[in-house]
Amino acid sequence: MLDQKLFFKDLLDYSSSKSNLSKKLDVKKMPRLSEIIGNDDEPSTVTVDVTLKLNDQLNPRISGEITASLSLTCQRCLGSLYWNETINYSVDFIKEAGFQTGQNNVDYISINDDGIMLLDLLEDEVLSSIPMSIMHKNIELCENIDKLGMFLQSSDEKTEKKNKPFSDLSEILGKDGN
Numbered sequence: 042m043l044d045q046k047l048f049f050k051d052l053l054d055y056s057s058s059k060s061n062l063s064k065k066l067d068v069k070k071m072p073r074l075s076e077i078i079g080n081d082d083e084p085s086t087v088t089v090d091v092t093l094k095l096n097d098q099l100n101p102r103i104s105g106e107i108t109a110s111l112s113l114t115c116q117r118c119l120g121s122l123y124w125n126e127t128i129n130y131s132v133d134f135i136k137e138a139g140f141q142t143g144q145n146n147v148d149y150i151s152i153n154d155d156g157i158m159l160l161d162l163l164e165d166e167v168l169s170s171i172p173m174s175i176m177h178k179n180i181e182l183c184e185n186i187d188k189l190g191m192f193l194q195s196s197d198e199k200t201e202k203k204n205k206p207f208s209d210l211s212e213i214l215g216k217d218g219n
């Protein structure tokens with residue numbers, strides 16, 4: 042059901058009989074998500090809980106919960122970080138031609154003759170929940186920045202004479218220059 046193209050009529054059918062499903066999704070089938078996921082030992086998983094039922098206007102509504110555990114890239118240190126999130130979503134569908142005013146403040150998707158893949162919609166929900174600049178919660182968890190910070194700190198603490206990590210380097214560079 043999720044990776045099939047559905048038309049408004051299909052959505053109505055599923056919703057009229059109130060369809061429910063829980064499924065662990067194949068992340069590889071979500072190309073936009075796959076692009077930002079790292080290849081870590083711990084696999085990224087997306088589990089969805091989907092309910093299709095009619096809303097008050099007798100239009101189809103998809104709602105439920107998405108549990109995402111994704112291996113993402115920290116935007117500060119470019120190291121990997123693990124992002125766990127439970128996403129609650131609810132989206133109403135309307136038939137494009139049947140759009141009428143008075144449906145304000147409703148999160149809806151208008152379905153035209155092209156139909157919709159629910160997997161795309163679920164992927165959208167996950168993508169829009171990922172913070173724009175996702176980072177490790179604490180800078181000390183960052184990989185490279187952490188090491189750099191410790192390095193600078195330790196070199197500051199020691200006396201100039203005893204430990205000047207760059208002086209050797211500049212000597213070498215100076216010698217090479219001559």
Ligand SMILES: [Zn+2]
Pocket residue numbers: 115116117118119120176177182183184
């Ligand atoms: Zn980081």
